[in-house]
Amino acid sequence: MKFILFGFLGAILSSTLFNDVWAVSIAQRAGNNFRTAANNQEFTLNKSNVNPSNFGLLRIHDFNAKVETQPLVVEKGAGGDDLVIITTMKNEVIGINARTNARVYNVKLGPEISSEDMDMWKHTPTWGISATPIVDPATNTLYVASWQKKNNDNRFRDYWVYALNPLDGSQKASPVRIFGKSQEGNGCWFNDAGAVYTQNNQTRQYVYPKLRAGMALTENNGLVMAFAANGESLMGGRKNPHGFVVAYDTRGLLGQGGVSREPAIFCATSFNSWGAGIWHAGGAPVTEGEMIYVATSNGTSNNGDVDLAESMIKLRFKPGSGGARPLLEKVDYYKAFLDERVSGSGCLWQDNNSEVSCGRAGVGSAGADWDFGAAGPMLVPGSSLLLQGTKDGIIYSLDKFNLGKNDRFNALMSKPPLVASYYGGDVNQNWDRVQHLNRSLPCPAVGNSDHGWFVPCGDPENNKMHHIHALALAQRNQTGGIVYVWGENSRLKTYNFSTLGGELPTFRAEGEDVASLGVESPGGMPGGLLMVSGKPSTTSSFPHAIDFGTAILWAVYPKFGDVNKEFGEGQLVAYDATTIEPGNRMKRLFRTGDDHNGGLGKMSRMIPPVVANGKVYVMIYRLNTGDCTVPDNQLKVCSQLKVYGLK
The missing domain is CATH 2.40.10.480 (Thrombin, subunit H)
Known part of the structure; x- marks a missing residue:
């Protein structure tokens, strides 16, 4: 049988008889629209043949960019x-x-x-x-x-x-x-309506939003792009850029008559506010039916529904009728960090004195870089459970039908939420660390202040926020499975996770390898970037369920250093995704090298491994090679594709 999984719906799209061989396409970021980073149609690689004797590097392909x-x-x-x-x-x-x-x-x-x-x-x-x-x-x-x-x-x-x-x-x-005005009436323009200005005899556009999150599709012909807010005030740009979601009707993009080629545009903050960029460490928005879920990062926020920094936002894509422009309709939101009453210095325009949280500016030793949207969201298929990994080292568990708006605690589906990069087996210990890590959750010993604002619970424990940039899921059946997370300066962690109400996640096991060894937390981006592979489940008919007997967890991680700020040596590693060895350790099947013998090369900062049809595809950087052509006075950085498989 030939099985084709393009990932648009994360399920079977077609199957035909062809040489009794199963195959799969990986056609979008993290493999499917739920962003589970799982391929349950891998019939070649398994726990018995992924080892140093049988598995290794097959070929490379160089790029001059x-x-x-x-x-x-x-x-x-x-x-x-x-x-x-x-x-x-x-x-x-x-x-x-x-x-x-x-x-x-x-x-x-x-x-x-x-x-x-x-x-x-x-x-x-x-x-x-x-x-x-x-x-x-x-x-x-x-x-x-x-x-x-x-x-x-x-x-x-x-x-x-x-x-x-x-x-x-x-x-x-x-x-x-891409060009146009946001549809919320908040004054935002994508590309600033082509506006330019002159300063010091230099003419520039005001702001350049960066598209870093992967592209997504909705079931009703929406092509979705989520933009980071890229501040360039030091180079003459406006100091309050915005995060945007932009969506087109694919029928219009393909030139179908009577369908608009204009975009729907959603701006995550008002004109005089800033930030709420959507970068997801390169991960794409979650889509389900006509709904879209994005997680925003640093910026301005308040108790209203206009400035949505540090938030999960649910949007609906509505195609235009009769050639009209499509619409992105705001449906719901969740705000993670609303625990400061005034903005930090230089946070807003001088004439804007709104009561806001400005990227958690100037609060304690943790600084202002909290990025609720540090990872892309993940929706557990067949459930209402929406998971979000953040820079505060917590996986938030939200209900897609009721995200919670300004209720930071009671609306969470798992209480307490999962502290991903610590031992999570003891619920009391877990709760204590949540209180230290996230000051926007209520502090039980103090209670709330006037006006319903939460009292901060102090700085994170030893300032150790193990930032999360990726999640993966091995789904056992519709009621749950195993969640994988590899925070910065930490080991790979696995947790039993249930979609049933009232069942808390429990710690399962951890890997051997430590990402960015020797780098103090926070720091040492990005931790481990993940993908799960295996055959379809033999015990569940749920289309997303994976056979735990064949499931492998693949990861790329930095051995040392911070591969966001610099170039760090990386490793490709494969773990038995389900077996627990003594000491709650995972069984490592393969690693590209150890500290003294080889390795992957210079790790690409936010590109996870891709597993399909017996091959593992990994991107790395190449530095200062003769075929790498870049502009004058720029560091010569190009890339290489490494392909691994059975020898």
């Missing part, structure tokens, strides 16, 4: 072979034959941007395609968002959305430029 997006795999997309799709920061879309390593096509969409004013750590020489594309199996269309220099002038930049044939990279319709 930096890659910041997850590889996609189209099953039998290159004749009888799988097609691997890579997009680069030089606005290239590249198709590679997974067996022969030959390039099937190489398409350049437009001029990339030199990033001298957008690269805080000075190691991203150009910006182009920075968000993982998506394949829509219903129309066999690859959607790509490309950030391009305008009129050959690096001061001006536009985003363009392309609809391509994934098999050859050809355009299926003309691209569209």
Whole structure:
């Protein structure tokens, strides 16, 4: 049997008889629209053959540009072979034959941007395609968002959305430029309506939102993009950029008559506020039916529903009728951090004295970088359980039908929430650490102050916030399974998780390896980036359930250092996803090397491993190689695809 899983619905889309071989396509970030980072259609790799004797590096493929997006795999997309799709920061879309390593096509969409004013750590020489594309199996269309220099002038930049044939990279319709006014009436413009200004004889656009989260699709023809708020005040940009969600009707993008090609635009804060960027460590929004879930990060917030920094936001995509522009309708939200009564210095425009939380500015030794949206959300299939990993080291468990709005505690489905990077077997210990880590939860010993504001419970315990940038799920059946998380400066942790009300998560086991060994927490991004593989369950008919007897947890993690601020040595590791060994340890099956013998190479900062049809695809960086072409005076950073499998 041949099984095709494109990931749009995270379930069976079609199956046909073909040489009695099962195969799978990984067509979007984290494998499916629920973002479980799980492939339960892997029939080649298993716990018995993934070991140093049988499994290892098969081939490499070099790129003369930096890659910041997850590889996609189209099953039998290159004749009888799988097609691997890579997009680069030089606005290239590249198709590679997974067996022969030959390039099937190489398409350049437009001029990339030199990033001298957008690269805080000075190691991203150009910006182009920075968000993982998506394949829509219903129309066999690859959607790509490309950030391009305008009129050959690096001061001006536009985003363009392309609809391509994934098999050859050809355009299926003309691209569209992302541009327009937010529909909430809060004064936000994407790309500031093309506005420019002149200062010190330099003419610039005001703000350049960055698209870092992967692209997503809704069931009702919505193509969804979520933008980070990219502040460039030091380079002359406005100091209050915004997070945006932008969505198109795919029928319009493909040129269908009578369907609008304008975008729906949602702005996460008002014009005079700032932030609420959506980056998800590269993870895509969750989609289910017509609903969209995004998690925002640092910025302004208040007790209303306008400024939605540090929040989970639920939106509905509503296609336009009769050629009208589509709409993103705000349905619900949850605010994690509302425990400061005034903004920090320089947080808002001078004429804005709103009572806000401004990225938790200036509070204690933990600083202001709390990023509720540090990871992408994950919706447990077949349930109402929505999980969110954050920089405060907590996995929040929300009800998709009632996110909770300003109720930071009572609406959580697991009380206390899971403290992901600590031992979580003792509920009392777990609760104590939640109180120390997240000061926006009520402090039982003190209670609430006037006006219903929570009293802060003090700084995080020893200031150790093990930031979370990825989650994965091995689903046993519709009632639960195992959740995997690998926080910064920590080990891989696994927890038994239930979708049933009142059942608390319990600690299960942890891995051997420590991410960013020797780096003090917080720090040492990103921890482990995860994917689960295995066969379909033999005990459950639920389509997302995985066979625990074959399940493997794959991860890429930094051995040392911080691969966000610098270049750190990485490792690819495979663990038995379900077996518990003495001492609550997981069984390691394979690792690319140890501290004295090899390794993966320079780890790509936010790209998880991709497992499909007996192969594991991993991106790394290459530094200062002769074939790596970058703008003058920029660090020479390019990328390499490593392909692992059975020898």
